[in-house]
Amino acid sequence: MYIISDTISKKKIEYIQQKDEFDYLKSLIDSLEKGNSAGILLQGPPGTGKTLLAISLAKAYKASYYIIDGSPDLDRRDIEGNWELLKDETKFNYGPLTLAIKDANDEGIAFIIINEINAIRENEQISLNSLLSENHINLISKGFEKHELNSESKLIIIGTMNLGVIGINKLQESFEDRFIITPEISxxxxxxxxxxxTRVSGCKEKVAEIVVDAARQIRKQAIQDYSITKIFSTRLVVNFCMLISLMPPKYLKHNIENVIINKLGTTTEEKKSIAMILDGKMFETKLKQELISKTTSIMNVEGMIDKDSLDQILTNTKVCVADYISKYGRSNAVRYNGSILWKLITWMWLNKRETLQDYFKLTEFLDLHTKYKQEQGKNYLFNGNITLSYIKWLYRQKSEDLKRFIDEYPIL
Ligand SMILES: Nc1ncnc2c1ncn2[C@@H]1O[C@H](COP(=O)(O)OP(=O)(O)O)[C@@H](O)[C@H]1O
Ligand SMILES: [Mg+2]
Known part of the structure; x- marks a missing residue:
């Protein structure tokens, strides 16, 4: 029912402020009196980064955080703790509320993040109520064992609430009352x-612009005439931009259908209406133009590169490396075993960046960029260009792959 997340998460994606909402909340948390728990209720449509904002706040304090996904099935025992029947004894597993109090007492601050808090039943809200107003909870199933926040610590409870286009769920008034502020994220x-x-997906700015423009049009339509019931969220914008930049352009049509049309449209009518808006904006044509232009991907629609472009990239790189060697000598470029030295890469980054970036774009063929995304949670492109951290990662973590790659596309 809940995930305990450690503070050292690999994913580096952080919330990007729309105005100063992150700074504001951080300042609010800073100024709270110790010895108290405080509730913050983030409201807004789905996929606007509410959960991410909450997690990023916890990370800003290097604090532990517990995520609870609110649902009508959520039981009081899920959040307070429950008894587990072992072979010949029973064991009490403390739940996220108790664990968070302990972490806060040990470390000075801890966070509880409750997604879709309005989906939690009234009964379950009670255990949160006493935590919010009296800074303690009594575990009913464990003889009313009391867990209390000490006078030196803060416990921050952030609830997120989706306000969809249609149908707005409300929180119990007495519960909502206990949240000190309820900022609206739109x-x-x-x-x-x-x-x-652009920043989260690593796509070209132009690609993001085309997608955002379409998303806004579809949102407008959804509000105007209810012909589309699901929301084109920022999350969907980001995911779509990421997919189309990572996958060969030949799959663009599939992605438009599967990621946007089928996802947003529930009925045939809705799907038609979305497809019409996209067609009207020449969505596919415009995106395709961007995706196959050289700065984004070296691959063409078939996921190949034409021989002339490949030769050009390799020649440019060789000329550049030869230039370096003539200046600094071969021993400053390669080791005895043939692997290249980081010095050479740094020099190219500073002096011949485009050539270096074009060359490392060839790693798309080995799918190393998707591995990077999976392992580091970051994108290998920024504004359509290869990033230095991707190259560093290849050099440090994927040296074997890199060696194989260079054997295939020699630069000497
Ligand atoms: N302001 C933002 N900064 C960074 N990423 C964002 C932002 N808004 C939306 N996103 C993207 O949308 C995704 C979903 O955000 P999430 O926090 O789950 O939304 P919500 O909780 O509002 O439904 C994020 O992982 C990120 O990719
Ligand atoms: Mg959320």
Whole structure:
């Protein structure tokens, strides 16, 4: 029912502020009196980064955080703790509320993040109520064992609540009352959303612009005439931008259908209506143009590169390496075993960046960029260009793959 997340998460994706909401909340938490738990209720449409904002706040304090996914099935015992029947004894497993109190007492601050808090039943809200107003909980199933926040610590409870286009769920009034503030997170302004999509997905800015523009049009339509019931969220914008930048352009059509149309449209009518909006904006044509232009991917629609472009990239790289060797000598470029030295890469990054980036784009063929995404949670492109951290990662973590790659595309 809940996930305990450690503070050292591999994923580096952080919340990007729309205005100053992160700073504001951070300042609010800073100024809270110790010895108290405080509730913050983030409201807004789905996929606007509410959960991410909450996690990023916890990370800013290097604090432990517990995520509870609210649902009507959530039982009081899930959050307080429950008895487990072992062979010939029973064991009490403490739940996220008790664990968070302990962490806060040990470390000075801890966070509880409750997604879709409005989905929690009234009964379950009670255990949160006493924590919010009296800074302690009594475990009913464990003889009313009391767990209390000490006077030196803060416990931050962040609830997130999705306000969909249709149907707004409300919180119990007495419960809602206990949250000290209820900021509203809405869709970002156009340029901010383009910025978020570019930075989080690593796609070209132009790609993000086309997608955000379509998303806004579809949102507008959804509000106007209820012809589309699901929401084109910022999350969907980001995911779509990421997929189309990582996958060969020949799958663009599949991605538009599967990621946007089928996902947003529940009925045939809705799907048609979304497809029409996209067609009207020449969505596919415009995106394809961006995706196959050289700065994004070296692959063409078939996922191949034409021989001339490949030869050109390899020649440029060889010329550049030869230039370096003539200046600094071969021993500053390669080791005895043939592996290249980092010095050479740094020099190219500073002096011949485009050549270096074009060369490392060839690693797309080995799918190393997707591994990078999976392992590091980061994108290998920024604004369509290879990043230095991707190259560093290849060099440090994937040296075997890199060696094989260089054997295949020699630069000497
Ligand atoms: N302001 C933002 N900064 C960074 N990423 C964002 C932002 N808004 C949305 N996203 C993207 O949307 C995804 C989903 O956000 P999430 O926090 O789960 O939304 P919510 O909780 O509002 O439904 C994030 O993982 C990220 O990719
Ligand atoms: Mg969420």
């Amino acid at each position: 869709y970002p302004l156009k340029n901010k959303e383009i910025d978020i999509a």
